[in-house]
Amino acid sequence: RVPGSDLEFMRLQHLDELDVEAGILQVLDMIVPSLMNLDFSAAMASALNDWQVNTWCDREPRLKASIIVPQEDPAAAIKEIEKRAADKRFVQVALLPRVNEPIGRRRYWPIYEAIAATGMPVGMHVGGQGGHAPTASGHPSYYNEEHHANAHSMAAAMTSLVIEGVFEQCPTLRFLFIEGGFAWVPSTAWRMDKHWQRFRDEVPHVKRPPSEYTREHFWFTTQPIEEPERTQDMRTLIDWIGWDRLLFSSDYPHWDFDDPRTAFKLPMSDAERRAILHDNAATFYGFG
Numbered sequence: 001r002v003p004g005s006d007l008e009f010m011r012l013q014h015l016d017e018l019d020v021e022a023g024i025l026q027v028l029d030m031i032v033p034s035l036m037n038l039d040f041s042a043a044m045a046s047a048l049n050d051w052q053v054n055t056w057c058d059r060e061p062r063l064k065a066s067i068i069v070p071q072e073d074p075a076a077a078i079k080e081i082e083k084r085a086a087d088k089r090f091v092q093v094a095l096l097p098r099v100n101e102p103i104g105r106r107r108y109w110p111i112y113e114a115i116a117a118t119g120m121p122v123g124m125h126v127g128g129q130g131g132h133a134p135t136a137s138g139h140p141s142y143y144n145e146e147h148h149a150n151a152h153s154m155a156a157a158m159t160s161l162v163i164e165g166v167f168e169q170c171p172t173l174r175f176l177f178i179e180g181g182f183a184w185v186p187s188t189a190w191r192m193d194k195h196w197q198r199f200r201d202e203v204p205h206v207k208r209p210p211s212e213y214t215r216e217h218f219w220f221t222t223q224p225i226e227e228p229e230r231t232q233d234m235r236t237l238i239d240w241i242g243w244d245r246l247l248f249s250s251d252y253p254h255w256d257f258d259d260p261r262t263a264f265k266l267p268m269s270d271a272e273r274r275a276i277l278h279d280n281a282a283t284f285y286g287f288g
Helices: 005-015 037-058 073-084 105-116 145-165 185-202 210-215 231-241 270-285
Strands: 063-068 090-094 123-125 175-176 220-222
Touching: 037 063, 037 073, 063 073, 073 105, 090 105, 145 175, 145 185, 145 210, 185 210, 185 231, 210 220
Parallel strands: 063 090, 090 123, 123 175, 175 220
Antiparallel strands: none
């Protein structure tokens, strides 16, 4: 390829065409943090972080990077976070929902504590290869099934983080769930509340209804946007989640990426549209 062509295509097709002020890089090879070879995983994570800033951010200041960490090796993950946190080209720490153990487990708490200490959010993108099947009944036969399983894994991740007590340990930690949908959020929170009322003696560390932790510590991206048959149902859904909790994500350059000019079938006010397309992300990431 001609040097610089990928970036030029991105500018032409996406950044300039859609008047993007800031774009968050999400490394596609997100299997790296869950590799079983821990030394190789740490080396690859560091190399990918260098690649993001050297190939993209330094040449295009509108692009911001995500700190890739070897998630199964907390000590190495913390080292990488501390190495990159002061670099303003990075705006979040990238983690995966599918790893060796439920992500709320205490073995991962040192990583969360290190992230919380930086003040950066977690950008949790769907994916990962933790040695387990992505569905409760095994490996899917088709990509269509795998795609559905992404939402299931995000719901399980949110449940684990809340019920294992991560937010009592790290009360300032913020999670952005990326490309996992969001229509499942209210029902998952309601179910957690119901079971917490019945089994709260088992989890005394969960001091409040789980839905309260959900509302305080989680944000969600719009892509892929669920499209109910009645548009009013979408408004009811967003009303519950919060209009300040959704950040537009294009998923560019995937084949099914969303164009912000046509992505929303729901009629919105100018204030609602601006919140999702601009203001929520600016506030979440602390952009001036």
